[in-house]
Amino acid sequence: MAQRTALYEKHIAAGGKMVDFAGWDMPIHYGSQIEEHHTVRNHAGVFDVSHMTVIDFKGEATRAFLQRLLANDVGKLTIPGKALYSCMLNEQGGIIDDLITYYMNETWYRMVVNAATREKDLAWINQQAASFNIEITERADLAMLAVQGPAARGNVHQVLGGKIGAAHELEPFFAAQCEDLFIARTGYTGEDGYEIILPAGKAPELWDKLLEAGVKPIGLGARDTLRLEAGMNLYGQDMDETTTPLESGLAWTIAWQPAARQFIGRPALEQQHEAGVPRKLVGLVLLDRGVLRSHQKVIVHNGGEGETTSGSFSPTLNRSIAFARVPAQTSGECEVEIRNKKLKAKIVKPPFVRFGKSCID
Amino acid sequence: MSNIPEDLYYTKTHEWVKQDADGTVTVGITDHAQHLLGDMVFIELPDPGSEFNTGDDCAVVESVKAASDVYCPVSGEIIETNVALVETPEVVNQDPYGDGWLFRLKPNDEGEVEDLLDAETYRELAEEESH
Structure with missing residues (x-):
């Protein structure tokens, strides 16, 4: 049977249509995915993301460990509460997962990783931590x-x-711990807001209060279209262990300096960087009528092919958008094959939407 | 429970069929189907004049979630399509048996329509799927 978050009963009460997501019974929507999408762009919505995995790192060696584990550098984090987005790489430079690390103090860092990658992440992290004197605790007692x-x-x-x-x-x-609430000004929608981590038993009460204040419940369906518009990658779809950050629009998350920092995957990334990165992740806006979906063939004009990795209808732009992995030199327009028809699309640099406004022409 | 009008015929693949007075039929997708698919964002309709056999995929309805084929319930020739849906695909969600119709068809054999499912049989099928 699928796992349930502390808010399962609340989802049912709110009319949530429940689906399996990475072994969890989660709401895909509460009636209309598109309405929920607009609610987040124009007002406020609340998502249950308690299925995500929260990991606490305690001990003085944590900073050194995370500087080895992550492609981005927690050395950049000098003010307590500051968050850092990073990839966790294997030795080949492939992405094991993408995650957020919060620097709370010198002996406490908190990390949030994806639900679908929980087991392999924990196994990898514990394996890499063997020679470091740190305490690693999964916080399954918390909701988010x-x-x-x-x-x-x-x-x-x-x-x-x-x-x-x-x-x-x-x-x-930034994040702050306020009594039993961990409050972070982060998110996955391209809008302002908070992510709140709290004891699971207290989550239903907070949920009720937010709904009473006029915040609407939002399902995972809208979460996907919101993050796509915001130009944010989804692990397992836009990147995985066979792609590097350089091929995934995430070069900005690699901290090359200081040069002496030997993070896992660095030699492989340096080699790819020097040899020339063969592919890149771009944004597509469909010019013809239709809907872009993942795994559609992309035909680029100077020869060569690529593939869409995520695609959907964009409720904010009222047209279809996608991410696609294409040959590195691709620019301008391309064609996407949908049901044996070739439809025109324009290559753009994500995000598509930021703070409710279109970022494309 | 979804709305299943008594005076229509149905298919296992969730199309509804209405017999018109002039011997043609109107086809759409059921309330149950639109509910399962969610918010419609794109409808691809067949060309008027084109001919299909029973069970051929002849249209596509795409919701924000997924693309789904629409199968021709009886063999025949497309005589009209609901072109208004190109601009307003959400009408399929709002009024699946009315303004959300997809196309009109001239059946090759009117007897074929009567072999389709009646409302009661379709209701049983839809309820089974909902569990």
Whole structure:
């Protein structure tokens, strides 16, 4: 049987259509995925993301360990609470997972990894940590809510009142622990908002209060179209162990400096960088009518082929968009094969939408 | 439970068929089907004049979630399509048995229509699928 989050009953009560996601019974939508998408772009919505895996790292060797484990450098994190997005690579430079690390203090870092990769991530992390004196704890006792949208922070402040103290002033990409609430100004939608990690038993009460304040429940369906519009990769779809960050639009997440930092996968990435990266991940906007989906063939004009990795209808742009992995020199227009027809698409640089506004012509 | 009008015929693949007075039939997808697929974002319709056999895929309805083929319920010639859906595919969700119709067809054999499922049989099928 699939696992259930602390909010399962709340999803049923809200009319959630439940589906299996990485072994979890999760709501795909509560009626209309498109309406939920617009709610997050224009007002505020709450997602149950308790299926994601929270891992705490404790001990003085944590910084050194994470500087070895991650392609981005936690050495950049100098102010407590600061978050860092990074890939975790294998020795070949392939992406094991993408994740967020929060630097809380010198002896406590918190990491959030994907639900679908939980087992292999934990196995890899523990294997790599064997020679470091650190304590690694999976926090299955915690739930996680993402409250996102232009009105999200105001709604959270209203609901939590004085309890969140200094979190009122959190800068983007910072987190703070306020009593039993871990509040982070991060997200996966391209909108402002918070991700709140809290004891699982307290999640239903917070959920109810947010709904009472006018925040709407949002399913995983809208989460996918929101993140696609926001130009954010989905692990397992846009990247995996056979692709490097350089081929996945994530070169900006590789910290090459300091040159002496020997993170896992570095030699392989350096080799690929010097030899020339053969493929890149780009954004596509469909010019003809139709809907882009993953695994459609992309035909580029100067010869060569690529493939869409994620694709959907964009509710904000009212047209279809996608990510595609194409030969490195590709630019301009291309064609996508859909049901034996070749449809015209334009190559763009993601994001497609940021803070509710279109980023493309 | 989804709406299943008594006066229509149905297929196992969730199309509905209405017999019109002039001997043609109107075809759409059922309320149950639109509900399963979710918000429609794109409809691909056949060309008027084209001919299909029973069970041929003759149209595509795409929701934000997935693309789904529409199968021709009886063999015949397409005489009209609901071109308004090109601009407003969401009408299939809002009014699947009315303004959300997909196409009209002149059946090769009117008897074929009566071999389709009646409302009661289709209701049993839809309920079974919902569990």
